[in-house]
Amino acid sequence: MSDLRNAAMTSKAWPFEEARRILKRYEKAPPEKGFVLFETGYGPSGLPHIGTFGEVLRTTMVRRAFEVISDIPTRLICFSDDLDGLRKVPDNVPNPEMLAEHLQRPLTSVPDPFGEHESFGHHNNAMLRRFLDTFGFEYEFQSAREFYRSGRFDETLLLAAERYDALMEVMLASLREERQQTYSIFLPISPSSGRVLYVPLKNVDGAKGEITFDDEDGTEVTLPVTGGNVKLQWKPDFGARWAALGVDFEPYGKEHAPNTPIYSKICEILGGRPPEVFTYELFLDAEGQKISKSKGNGLSIDEWLTYAATESLSYFMYQKPKTAKRLWWDVIPKAVDEYHQQLRAYADQDVNARLNNPVFHIHGHDVPTSDMVVPFAMLLNLASVSGAEDKETMWGFIRRYAPEASPATHPHLDEAAGFAVRYYNDFVKPGKVYRAPDDTERAAMEDLLARLRAWDGGLDAEELQSMVFAVGKAHGFEPLRDWFKALYEVLLGASQGPRFGGFIALYGIEESIALIEAGLAGTLATEPVAS
Known part of the structure; x- marks a missing residue:
């Protein structure tokens, strides 16, 4: 084992701490699928914000750290839940009246208010990919629309129908009594209106993999759970996706933390092993409010890059991910100067100090030198x-x-x-x-x-x-x-x-x-x- 790997096995830098948790999953045998899978999720109900980028960046940092301590191949999937129904019109898009006509339709069936892409979901997916490509991330993009429609999710969906009662038992225990009366893990997509329907199911046939419900016009309809006819409610979808893909590591904001036991139990019922999860604190705007996709408050990635280089944003994202951070214009100059201070320090550091230096996790093994002779x-x-x-x-x-x-x-x-x-x-x-x-x-x-x-x-x-x-x-x-x-x-x-x-x-x-x-x-x- 090299000096670098030895140092990484004891480094207190948070990406190495997370990487060692993942490695421990496979201390007895390597993954049957042949690789370790990192995943990040994105809900394209609004324009991607800087927190979405931070999630992919931090996952990439853990992935790099894992590749230092292990020879097991890795993959990173950025998953977009673009089959979700449009629940409300975002505040920061044009033509809101047009979107209002398409509430509850899947995001990839809602017209693009910007007039640039096939749908609103496609527009937001394209924005996300452009942001990620700007930073040179190595990732595979996955769309829920294609995941459900292509058949890749069929085995898990059929198993969910077969084990419906066990899954419902988990979910009903987490719901208020009035919600329990109409809840189902499956959301049918209306064959008449194309809307995602939050309706009670009249029957679930686990043997046939079919559900029966009343459509919006009162007509009784029976549909297979495969072929993009249904989508799972978001909590079951989380756990089912873990099981279907074999996810080993997923980060998410602290608002998901109370649901982790639910996601994990769903995953186990569907034959999977829950991943290691990394819960991070949220970014706040100038008033200390949570950054929201629908509100568009806080800085966007493009706004940061108008006033500073990409590396300074990466540096800001690395710092104390479990601490809530105010993300506003005045943090930019400090991030730029601190990033270059760390670059200058890196050249003279030993291997242990380098692995604790944020620039290693930003750049990997190819850390540049700083030419900022003026702060x-x-x-x-x-x-x-x-x-x-x-x-x-x-x-x-x-x-x-x-x-x-x-x-x-x-x-x-x-x-x-x-x-x-x-x-x-x-x-x-x-x-x-x-x-x-x-x-x-x-x-x-x-x-x-x-x-x-x-x-x-x-x-x-x-x-x-x-x-x-x-x-x-x-x-x-x-x-x-x-x-x-x-x-x-x-x-x-x-x-x-x-x-x-x-x-x-x-x-x-x-x-x-x-x-x-x-x-x-x-x-x-x-x-x-x-x-």
Whole structure:
């Protein structure tokens, strides 16, 4: 066993902890199907959101971790429950009145309100696949519509009809009394209207694999459970799919956790072995509300990628999956800088530290090097004080600070400079609030101004930081962070900011002198300081 595998067997990184649980399933014998199956589920009743992406990413991280500790082949299926009936019209789609006419029809039978695909379900499936392909995931897409209609699910559906009473016993025990009166694990699809019907069944013939019910017009109908004539209610569908596919690992949000025993029992009745499940916490919007497909609240994947690279989103998803996280615009800069900090650390780490580093789980064995010689947060401040409208303006400052850097040799930095200009103009600029310094702050800034005018130490960021630090100490700021907070609020219009010595080195001595002069004169709120 290699050093890498040995280290992985004791690593406390959560993907390795999950991978070891999966490996334990097969400590006596390898899987009869010849591979370990990872699955993620998606309900295309609304546009895919960032949480859906996170589920596939995290499963991919566990899959990669498993492939480090085992030679058993793996597969990843992304399953779309697109045979589900449209229960309500989402808030974030066009032509809602058109969708309202198709409530309870299978999502793949509902017209596409965007007018681009065969159905609403097909549209949302295409969006999901585009998102996943953007990130280079290796996965197999499975559609419930095809799964039910193609015959792949027939054996399990027939077994469900045969063992109907046992399955119903599990489900009825979880339902309120009034719901028990009409509940069935099978939902017939009306041959007349095409709607998914929530109706009581008059008979289930386990030997023939048929159900009998009254259609919407009162006509008694008998249908086989195969051929796409029915779909299972969502809880039985979960467990039945586990049994039919032989799923070994599936993640889902904490709202599913109370149902895990039900899913597992259904799976066992249908001859399967329940998978290892990974329950993660939910993403929250700016107000702390759960992100919803139908509401469209929270950030979308496309919105994140408008302001930062894909790797920063992957980094955000890796962090503490069992902790609820607020997912809003202001988390992006922090994620970008922390991701690059981890990249820089990776190069000098031993194998144990590397396996605990998020970038290993983002990139696998091919971890790139970081060329971000300027942090993203500092690029934002540079865009602010320079009034940059494009990244070419930013590069005028970057080249002076790091002469060896160029867009060709530092592509990530070049990309980040463009993102910083866009992010600043869309989010930072509208919320900037400058203030005047008080007497103590004014005296300290005038001292800093004098020292910068006399400065002959070049653009060494650490020396400049020490000088700024010394000014704060000399003027009695306690704690010293109040000095830096004053600089940020007076000069940058924000309560937080970069290491100020590094900022001076990047922006330039003369430019920083002009900035402080403008701050003392109270003119920063009206226009940026020209370079």
